[in-house]
Amino acid sequence: MKIVRVEAIPFAIPYAKPLRFASGEVRTADHVLVRVHTDEGIVGRAEAPPRPYTYGETQESIVVVIDKIFASQILGLTALEREVVHERLDRTVGNPAAKSAIDMALWDIVGQAAGMPVSGLLGGYTDRMKVCHMVGFAPAAEMVAEAERIRDLHGITTFKIKVGRRPYGDDVAACRALRDTLGPDADLYVDGNRGWSPSESARALRAMDDLDLLFAEELCPADDVLGRRWLVERCPVPFIADESVTRAAEVTRELLAGSATAISIKTARTGFTASQRVLHECEALGVEVVMGNQIDGQIGTLCTAAFGAAHRTTARHAGELSNFLDMTDDLLTEPLTIEDGTLRVRDGHGLGIDIDPEKLARYRRDR
Ligand code: MUC
Ligand code: MG
Numbered sequence: 001m002k003i004v005r006v007e008a009i010p011f012a013i014p015y016a017k018p019l020r021f022a023s024g025e026v027r028t029a030d031h032v033l034v035r036v037h038t039d040e041g042i043v044g045r046a047e048a049p050p051r052p053y054t055y056g057e058t059q060e061s062i063v064v065v066i067d068k069i070f071a072s073q074i075l076g077l078t079a080l081e082r083e084v085v086h087e088r089l090d091r092t093v094g095n096p097a098a099k100s101a102i103d104m105a106l107w108d109i110v111g112q113a114a115g116m117p118v119s120g121l122l123g124g125y126t127d128r129m130k131v132c133h134m135v136g137f138a139p140a141a142e143m144v145a146e147a148e149r150i151r152d153l154h155g156i157t158t159f160k161i162k163v164g165r166r167p168y169g170d171d172v173a174a175c176r177a178l179r180d181t182l183g184p185d186a187d188l189y190v191d192g193n194r195g196w197s198p199s200e201s202a203r204a205l206r207a208m209d210d211l212d213l214l215f216a217e218e219l220c221p222a223d224d225v226l227g228r229r230w231l232v233e234r235c236p237v238p239f240i241a242d243e244s245v246t247r248a249a250e251v252t253r254e255l256l257a258g259s260a261t262a263i264s265i266k267t268a269r270t271g272f273t274a275s276q277r278v279l280h281e282c283e284a285l286g287v288e289v290v291m292g293n294q295i296d297g298q299i300g301t302l303c304t305a306a307f308g309a310a311h312r313t314t315a316r317h318a319g320e321l322s323n324f325l326d327m328t329d330d331l332l333t334e335p336l337t338i339e340d341g342t343l344r345v346r347d348g349h350g351l352g353i354d355i356d357p358e359k360l361a362r363y364r365r366d367r
Contacts, residue, residue, distance in 0.1 A: 001078045001113060005037040006102070008048075008066035010059050011363040017146075017326045019295060020137035022164025022195030023243075024053035029297050029327055032062045033360070034101035036079075042112050044079065044105030045353040047299040048097040049268055054243045054294075055096050062098045063366075070102060079109040082273055096246050096269040097294070103271030104303050104351070111350035119345045122272060123310035128344045132158035132318035133325075134191070134293060137165065140174040144181045150322065151182070155341035158187040158318035164195020164219065168204040179211045187318065188212070191242070192219035198227030202234055209236065214317075215262060215290070218242045228259045238262035238288050246270070248277040255287060263287060265314065267303045268294030275307055283313050293320030298330040299353050302346060309345045319343075331359050 010032050018027040029049070036044040050057045073088040085106065089099045111118040119127075133150045135143050143161070150156050161178060163171035171190075179188060190213060196204060201219035215238050220228055222244035232239045241260030245251045246269050254260040263282050265275050282289050291308035294300060301321050308314040308321075321343050324330060333354040336343065346352025361367075 001042065001080070001109070002039045003036055003074050003077055003079070004039045006066060006071035006074065007035040007037070008063045009033040009035070009360070010063055010365045011331070011360065012365050013297070013330060013363050014328050015326050016328050018136070019134065019323060019326060021162040021191070022193035026295050030059045031297055032059060032101065033299070033331065033355070034066065034105050036102065036105040036109060038079070038109060042109050044108035044112070045299065045351070045355065046101040046104035046108065046303060047297060048101035049294050049296060049300060050097060051294060055094065055246060055269065057095060057097050062095070065092065065095050065098050066102070070098065074102070079106040079113070082106055086273060100267060100269055100271035103273050104267060107272045108350040108353065115349050117306070117345070117347050117349065118272070118351050119306040119310045122276070122307060125312045126309050126315050127347065128342045129291070129305050129308045129315060129321060130158065130318040131156050131321045131338050131341055131343050132160055133322040134160045134162065134320055135178070136162050140170070140177040143174050144177050147178055147182060150325070154322065154325070154338040156322060156338065157182070157185065157341055160217070160320060161188060161190050162193070163190045163204065164192035166195065166200065168196060168200055168207070172204055172207045175208055175211055184212065187214050189215035189217065190219070191217035194218055194221040194243070196220050198224055198231040201231050205235060213237050215240050217264065218244065222254060222259055225257070225259070229257060232259055232261060235261070240264050240290060242292055245278070248274060248281055251278050251281055255285060261287065263289050264292035265289050265307070266292040266294050267307050268296055268300050272307055279311055279313060288317070289313055290317045291319030291321070293323055295323055297327060298324045298332045298336045301336060301343070302351055302353060305343050305345050306351055329359065329363070331355050331363065
């Protein structure tokens with residue numbers, strides 16, 4: 001089962017509704033489909049979403065680093081030698097989305113070869129995840145209308161609200177309007193994408209003290225070393241580190257420094273192999289985790305759900321699994337659906353990523 005070819009295929013699918021947040025915005029899913037081929041004809045698949053404002057990767061850089069560096073480093077290895085694969089990929093610093101897509105494609109190969117679902121191989125805790133929807137920047141009334149639409153159509157009752165605009169009053173007003181409309185039973189948390197300073201974050205948190213927030217995520221940069229520690233000491237809810245924890249070592253640093261008290265796990269940046277390291281570290285330390293969204297398409301969402309449903313700690317909170325709903329189309333033959341606020345994991349062999357060839361031909365950008 002030797003790896004004989006690695007493809008990195010750029011594609012672009014427009015969003016019907018762009019997602020805006022403090023560090024950027026997404027209007028098009030300009031992702032990279034990664035396909036790892038073996039000599040026995042099994043093909044592992046995953047997608048890499050470039051997030052230049054978060055990790056510095058672009059669609060072009062992901063294609064180039066895979067084509068020019070990673071592919072030749074792993075040809076001839078098998079999907080059962082993932083430690084060797086990672087040892088070689090890690091000779092290149094950074095590039096988390098490119099490395100993660102390769103890792104997940106290898107797990108897909110293992111699952112297909114074994115005739116078993118990857119979620120089961122990872123841990124098999126449950127076959128579904130409760131879904132959280134991310135609500136991007138817009139006037140408060142539009143954010144409320146979006147949350148109501150998503151709740152009514154898909155039964156979702158957990159929302160992550162993007163904050164981090166300056167001054168912070170509009171964000172506080174939007175959070176208040178969402179709580180007033182969705183009622184006390186909705187789970188709400190906020191994500192600042194590093195938009196505020198520690199003092200702005202503290203004032204905004206005080207202004208939202210009565211909103212019963214579940215978490216606060218990445219309100220100010222981890223680089224505000226002492227300011228962030230000061231903020232986290234005062235934060236009334238678990239403070240999630242997201243873009244500041246791209247590797248298990250950064251999770252250690254943030255937690256030991258007192259700069260975070262919860263962790264967002266994103267398979268788009270730590271694949272399955274390193275996500276398990278992060279998860280086990282958090283479990284051992286008694287730190288809560290959420291399954292985050294790298295503004296994934298349906299392929300990435302399937303990967304997040306497969307991992308999240310596999311473990312009891314990740315299945316405990318709703319996973320951020322619904323932003324593909326804002327895309328105009330996707331590549332899967334059988335689209336994902338969310339019912340009763342829940343997304344089910346595919347129970348076929350591997351990850352169940354079946355690509356529609358016509359859609360791929362329509363959206364790929366390399367031909
Ligand atoms: C999130 O949780 O921050 C926005 C930027 C990014 O890297 O991920 C998204 C969602
Ligand atoms: Mg975040």
